[in-house]
Amino acid sequence: MPLILQYEYMQRALFVGLLLSVIVACLGTVMVHKRLSLIGDALSHSSLAGVALGLLLGFNPIVGAMAICIVSALSIEAIRKKLGNHSELAVAIVMSTGIGLAGVLSGFVKSSADFNSFLFGSIVAISSFEARLVMILSVIVLLAFVLLYKELFYISFDEQAAAISGVPVGFVNAVFTILTAVTVSIAARTVGALIISSLLVVPVAAAMGIAKSYKTTVLWAIFVSTVSTIGGLVLSFYFGLKPGGTIVLLSVVFFLLFRVIGYLREKHSVKKGA
Amino acid sequence: MTKVIEVENMSFGYTRDMILENVDFTVEEGDFAVVIGDNGVGKSTMVKLLLGAIHPTKGRISIEGKTVTSLSGSGIGYLPQNGGNRAAAFPATCEEIVMSGLYKKIGFMRFPGKAHKEKAEAALSSVGMLDKKKELIGNLSGGQQQRIMLARVLAGDPKILILDEPTVGVDAESVDRLLHILHHLNIEKKVTILMVTHDVEKVGPYANRVLCLSEGACREELLPDAQIVHAHSHSHPHGVEHIHCANCEHGHGKEAK
Amino acid sequence: MKFSLKRFISSVLAVSFTVGTAGLLCSCRRGFGADAEGKVKVVATIFPMYDFAQKIGGDKVAVKMLIPAGTEPHEWEPSTNDMLMLEEADLFVYNGAGMEPWAEDVLGSVKNKDLVALEASKDVTLLKTAEVHDMEDVHDHEEEHDEEEHEHHHHGEYDPHVWLSPKNAEAEMEAIAEALIAIDEANADIYRKNLEDAKKQCEDLDSAFREALKPYEGGHIVVAHEAYGYLCREYGLKQIGIEGVSADQEPDAARMREIIDKVNEYGIKCIFFEELVDPKVAQTIADEAGCKTQALSPLDGLSKEDIDSGRDYFSVMQDNLKALVAAFE
Numbered sequence: 001m002p003l004i005l006q007y008e009y010m011q012r013a014l015f016v017g018l019l020l021s022v023i024v025a026c027l028g029t030v031m032v033h034k035r036l037s038l039i040g041d042a043l044s045h046s047s048l049a050g051v052a053l054g055l056l057l058g059f060n061p062i063v064g065a066m067a068i069c070i071v072s073a074l075s076i077e078a079i080r081k082k083l084g085n086h087s088e089l090a091v092a093i094v095m096s097t098g099i100g101l102a103g104v105l106s107g108f109v110k111s112s113a114d115f116n117s118f119l120f121g122s123i124v125a126i127s128s129f130e131a132r133l134v135m136i137l138s139v140i141v142l143l144a145f146v147l148l149y150k151e152l153f154y155i156s157f158d159e160q161a162a163a164i165s166g167v168p169v170g171f172v173n174a175v176f177t178i179l180t181a182v183t184v185s186i187a188a189r190t191v192g193a194l195i196i197s198s199l200l201v202v203p204v205a206a207a208m209g210i211a212k213s214y215k216t217t218v219l220w221a222i223f224v225s226t227v228s229t230i231g232g233l234v235l236s237f238y239f240g241l242k243p244g245g246t247i248v249l250l251s252v253v254f255f256l257l258f259r260v261i262g263y264l265r266e267k268h269s270v271k272k273g274a
Numbered sequence: 275m276t277k278v279i280e281v282e283n284m285s286f287g288y289t290r291d292m293i294l295e296n297v298d299f300t301v302e303e304g305d306f307a308v309v310i311g312d313n314g315v316g317k318s319t320m321v322k323l324l325l326g327a328i329h330p331t332k333g334r335i336s337i338e339g340k341t342v343t344s345l346s347g348s349g350i351g352y353l354p355q356n357g358g359n360r361a362a363a364f365p366a367t368c369e370e371i372v373m374s375g376l377y378k379k380i381g382f383m384r385f386p387g388k389a390h391k392e393k394a395e396a397a398l399s400s401v402g403m404l405d406k407k408k409e410l411i412g413n414l415s416g417g418q419q420q421r422i423m424l425a426r427v428l429a430g431d432p433k434i435l436i437l438d439e440p441t442v443g444v445d446a447e448s449v450d451r452l453l454h455i456l457h458h459l460n461i462e463k464k465v466t467i468l469m470v471t472h473d474v475e476k477v478g479p480y481a482n483r484v485l486c487l488s489e490g491a492c493r494e495e496l497l498p499d500a501q502i503v504h505a506h507s508h509s510h511p512h513g514v515e516h517i518h519c520a521n522c523e524h525g526h527g528k529e530a531k
Numbered sequence: 532m533k534f535s536l537k538r539f540i541s542s543v544l545a546v547s548f549t550v551g552t553a554g555l556l557c558s559c560r561r562g563f564g565a566d567a568e569g570k571v572k573v574v575a576t577i578f579p580m581y582d583f584a585q586k587i588g589g590d591k592v593a594v595k596m597l598i599p600a601g602t603e604p605h606e607w608e609p610s611t612n613d614m615l616m617l618e619e620a621d622l623f624v625y626n627g628a629g630m631e632p633w634a635e636d637v638l639g640s641v642k643n644k645d646l647v648a649l650e651a652s653k654d655v656t657l658l659k660t661a662e663v664h665d666m667e668d669v670h671d672h673e674e675e676h677d678e679e680e681h682e683h684h685h686h687g688e689y690d691p692h693v694w695l696s697p698k699n700a701e702a703e704m705e706a707i708a709e710a711l712i713a714i715d716e717a718n719a720d721i722y723r724k725n726l727e728d729a730k731k732q733c734e735d736l737d738s739a740f741r742e743a744l745k746p747y748e749g750g751h752i753v754v755a756h757e758a759y760g761y762l763c764r765e766y767g768l769k770q771i772g773i774e775g776v777s778a779d780q781e782p783d784a785a786r787m788r789e790i791i792d793k794v795n796e797y798g799i800k801c802i803f804f805e806e807l808v809d810p811k812v813a814q815t816i817a818d819e820a821g822c823k824t825q826a827l828s829p830l831d832g833l834s835k836e837d838i839d840s841g842r843d844y845f846s847v848m849q850d851n852l853k854a855l856v857a858a859f860e
Contacts, residue, residue, distance in 0.1 A: 009787060009815050033364065122781045125815040147383045154374040157364055163345035164325055164352050165377040165430065192781065207365075212410055214366040233784060240785035 033156035040197030046098025052105035073181035209258035284333030311487035351432025375426035417448025567593035630691035801858035
């Protein structure tokens with residue numbers, strides 16, 4: 001057995017990392033095409049307000065974070081509809097509100113705990129409870145993604161046409177908004193906010209560089225996401241690099257690589273055509 | 275003939291100022307109706323109202339006898355304006371896009387089968403794009419993209435087809451092809467068609483009904499046989515009811531230049 | 532202009548919100564209250580400074596703690612209210628040695644000419660951050676940590692957690708006493724008396740540590756972050772920090788393995804965590820190596836509840852000693 005698999009924390013990191021990178025790539029494909037790329041950032045920052053609120057009102061901060069995440073995500077969805085072409089502003093507005101609220105609320109919190117340490121996890125320190133939570137979450141998200149694949153495709157492509165065809169747009173959007181919110185809050189707690197907000201976007205952006213269909217976009221995004229996660233963990237294990245940053249940078253390398261491949265391929269086909 | 279689209283004394287405005295006022299018209303089964311008028315008179319608003327994306331401030335719109343209340347369920351095939359533009363950046367093959375038009379036939383949370391695939395291929399070949407089915411839609415020309423969008427709509431076998439400015443930004447050959455396809459649907463399959471356009475010279479020959487939304491008043495004209503009609507100068511012998519639409523004065527003068 | 536109900540309601544809401552917020556802000560304004568009249572007004576940065584000043588000053592001083600418990604002292608910045616408090620104060624006690632890198636900037640902008648600033652660690656022999664590490668153990672990590680320290684906190688050079696050795700605590704209290712005597716001659720005797728008492732307690736604490744830890748000399752402790760350099764030097768222990776001198780870094784996978792291997796190699800039975808930081812990393816290592824976890828306080832942040840319930844430097848250090856002994860047993 002290779003050294004890396006002899007340690008339980010690494011087994012857990014690899015397993016949970018793999019699961020999360022798959023579902024986050026799926027959710028990311030949906031979010032990117034709805035022009036909500038920064039939703040991961042917005043939600044993980046807003047969840048700080050939930051933690052502060054939890055500490056202030058005396059309930060579990062993690063529950064607070066999850067609740068605020070869901071509320072923020074639904075607000076983004078609601079504002080997005082009102083803004084039409086400027087839907088990406090919804091994310092910025094909710095993120096600003098969340099950060100502002102967290103700032104003001106934390107001024108009232110007289111508790112002593114180090115907020116960030118309780119809110120943001122580390123991929124090399126995952127508890128068995130968190131691992132189980134991620135497993136359940138992954139099953140739900142994957143199931144929803146496969147069952148609603150056709151509906152999501154249609155909504156991402158043209159929300160109005162989808163509605164005319166009878167797709168329950170409101171329901172599907174609500175399901176995915178809530179799943180994204182829950183995933184971000186659990187994943188931020190388990191592997192950290194950096195990994196989660198980046199993996200929602202970068203693998204999808206990379207995949208769009210070379211994919212030749214929507215289906216392969218999803219598959220390439222999953223590929224980039226999982227390979228970056230596993231690769232990042234391996235590099236961290238053998239070379240002592242910080243896992244979060246390494247994973248994110250690897251996915252960016254894939255992005256650049258795939259864009260170059262896409263560019264060369266285009267040039268090649270133009271030449272052939274001429 | 276059964277009335278497929280009925281608009282009764284309908285007014286609409288986002289604010290207190292009405293964009294459309296007391297509009298009245300009907301489209302019957304098998305009609306090829308064209309909605310014309312200057313920019314800014316509310317043609318696109320009219321389409322949105324028919325689709326159920328927005329709702330009349332006053333009056334009633336019904337499709338096949340049922341009042342339109344929301345986007346879903348109207349069962350209309352809809353080809354949006356510049357539909358291809360949206361598609362250009364979306365990483366999907368033509369086949370995937372046409373398949374999405376089969377949503378009603380496949381059903382919620384169900385997976386497409388072989389029959390659906392064949393249906394999509396039939397739709398693709400009906401617009402002459404079967405050879406591009408594995409191509410990314412973004413790699414096609416504007417006219418080709420629009421044909422894919424049309425194939426998507428056709429895959430759903432709509433009884434009513436609403437098209438918003440389908441000739442804008444499309445090459446002449448594609449326009450001819452589009453009109454040919456529409457004519458075929460209209461004649462052979464008795465599909466009711468309502469098209470918003472400014473290109474009445476091209477579309478006119480295929481249409482049997484022209485709805486003119488223009489400054490101050492709008493006219494509806496029934497064309498018994500296909501002939502080119504210059505709607506602006508046309509005073510029609512049938513003298514169908516006058517439809518008033520307010521606020522056409524602003525903006526369109528600029529457009530005319 | 533037409534009267535708009537909507538506009539009226541929104542202005543009422545805006546006004547009441549502004550007033551309400553202002554009210555809230557005023558109510559939580561921290562400052563020296565009326566009961567500070569006639570006392571020496573002391574502003575201390577972190578808990579040990581606060582506690583030491585309280586112990587020396589007794590009821591002749593009014594002490595305010597600047598940095599709320601649980602806040603990372605390096606990243607903290609004074610608010611306008613804090614600045615007002617400094618304008619009012621007679622003595623500003625900070626630990627120094629890189630703990631409060633912002634202290635000089637802040638002092639530069641205070642207009643209060645009578646304010647005496649005291650770096651409490653001035654008489655302590657400081658440990659370089661590099662020496663803090665267990666040399667033979669974490670060879671390649673030293674440079675890395677040094678670098679990070681410079682990047683993040685600019686303090687890098689010395690380990691600021693001097694108070695974790697009772698002898699250093701004594702030196703810090705002596706410095707505070709000196710400063711108080713210089714400011715408030717009239718009560719010099721009281722300060723001297725308080726210092727004597729505190730020194731006695733420090734000596735007792737020191738001998739308790741020395742005696743209890745004697746059997747475990749040369750032993751290793753695994754701690755959340757490397758804050759225990761002075762304590763280890765004093766009593767012949769070696770610390771293995773999961774994270775560097777500052778507590779806010781994510782460990783990497785290689786570091787985790789290194790620590791787990793070491794825990795197994797040395798037969799370490801307990802991983803220490805800090806109460807104010809999520810113990811997930813300590814817990815992961817403990818699970819892996821099959822040992823227990825226990826809280827060990829670096830004292831830089833004591834929760835408000837603990838302070839309110841009368842915990843002080845000595846009682847927390849006694850708990851630390853118990854935890855250390857329990858870890859070796």
